[in-house]
Amino acid sequence: MTLKLRCQDYGFECDFVLEGEKNIALLEKLREHFEEEHGIDYTREVITQMIINRGHSLESIRKE
Template sequence: MKDFHCRDAGMDCDFVARGNSNQEIMEQARQHAQREHGMQQLSPDLAHRVEGLIHDESSEAHRSSMSRK
């Protein structure tokens, strides 16, 4: 399982997207950004940044994200 923490993208937000693929997580993140942050679409730069912040839940990056709550 992989995840993305909105807080890792610099937002003051506790949203976490979880899924088995980057594509699944990116779709959740896109919907969240529209609904909660008023973004009509993710720019290519932001989409690339978000995809780079997706990590495996067993990784050190995940543990680091969890400790910032």
């Protein structure tokens, strides 16, 4: 199952979009983007929660 993550969905005015298999590696790429482009060092837990808040189950994200 693939997941599309748009940076703007997480509160930034940014065109960055990530699309790929829904797993921890994708989440980690989003985390790196937030850190490198926006200077915000979210923890993996915070980003996981942000994605869950957008309607994705934790189960489906944790499958690697």
